[in-house]
Amino acid sequence: AFANFLAHLDPRITAPILLTQHLPDAFMEFYAKQIATMTKRHVHVAEAGMAVERDHIYLAPGDAHLMVVASGRRREIALARHQTENGCCPSADPMLDAVADVYGERGVAVILSGMGRDGVLGAARLKAAGGTIFAQAPESCVIWGMPGAVAKAGLAAATLNPDAIALMLGSFLAGRRKP
Numbered sequence: 001a002f003a004n005f006l007a008h009l010d011p012r013i014t015a016p017i018l019l020t021q022h023l024p025d026a027f028m029e030f031y032a033k034q035i036a037t038m039t040k041r042h043v044h045v046a047e048a049g050m051a052v053e054r055d056h057i058y059l060a061p062g063d064a065h066l067m068v069v070a071s072g073r074r075r076e077i078a079l080a081r082h083q084t085e086n087g088c089c090p091s092a093d094p095m096l097d098a099v100a101d102v103y104g105e106r107g108v109a110v111i112l113s114g115m116g117r118d119g120v121l122g123a124a125r126l127k128a129a130g131g132t133i134f135a136q137a138p139e140s141c142v143i144w145g146m147p148g149a150v151a152k153a154g155l156a157a158a159t160l161n162p163d164a165i166a167l168m169l170g171s172f173l174a175g176r177r178k179p
Helices: 002-008 025-036 093-105 120-128 147-153 163-174
Strands: 018-019 043-044 054-060 067-071 074-078 108-111 132-136 156-158
Touching: 002 025, 002 163, 018 067, 025 043, 025 054, 025 120, 067 093, 074 093, 093 108, 093 120, 108 120, 108 147, 120 132, 132 147, 132 163, 147 156, 156 163
Parallel strands: 018 054, 043 054, 108 132, 132 156
Antiparallel strands: 067 074
């Protein structure tokens, strides 16, 4: 699903991408290299203190929650290992909470195929902060758990296939830019 999304993402969209994938830590370097073959963006397994930069993808390590914090005008990666309500580590909920805190109404989340309800609490927090959430449509999901939970909770601005989400993001983000 992420490969399909990335393949259709307008290259003019340069916002940093934070990615939480439910994979063990031992697979993350391989997964980062695999993603790097699909994009011209720089791909990293996230490390605490890394600057969050445009045209970069930051992948949660398999043993920590990926978060972003503000340090003045600089945005940087933070990692956390606290227990989450959903029991996942890494979990999308802390990541989306951090996006809500740091980016507020400018935050955008895309919830793709995955098991369980991870992401629904963070998506609710992001939406309450004015951010926007898109969820993958059931017909294109291997498992509609995560995007389904977000859609059923009424948090998704749209429920579409990954390619359609990527294609419409360009016009969505352009419409939000201030003149």
